[in-house]
Amino acid sequence: MRTKLKVIPEPEPRTRATIVSPTAPVIKGPGTDDYTCGNCDRILIAGIAAGKTFKSIVIRCPACGAFNETP
Numbered sequence: 650m651r652t653k654l655k656v657i658p659e660p661e662p663r664t665r666a667t668i669v670s671p672t673a674p675v676i677k678g679p680g681t682d683d684y685t686c687g688n689c690d691r692i693l694i695a696g697i698a699a700g701k702t703f704k705s706i707v708i709r710c711p712a713c714g715a716f717n718e719t720p
């Protein structure tokens with residue numbers, strides 16, 4: 650399954666756990682669920698176990714620079 654992340658405005662410094670990575674996907678696992686950038690559809694989180702959720706982490710998309718919030 651593929652889910653789009655929600656694009657948010659750039660968070661204030663040090664207010665959110667933000668992952669900034671030069672390459673995508675930023676997080677990779679052995680599962681089946683992918684999360685994509687809400688702006689450009691690049692896969693940011695790949696291979697998450699089905700049904701697993703994150704505690705609202707912010708990921709900066711390496712492709713377009715959009716800030717994406719995890720569910």
Ligand SMILES: [Zn+2]
Pocket residue numbers: 686687688689690691710711712713714715
């Ligand atoms: Zn993007």
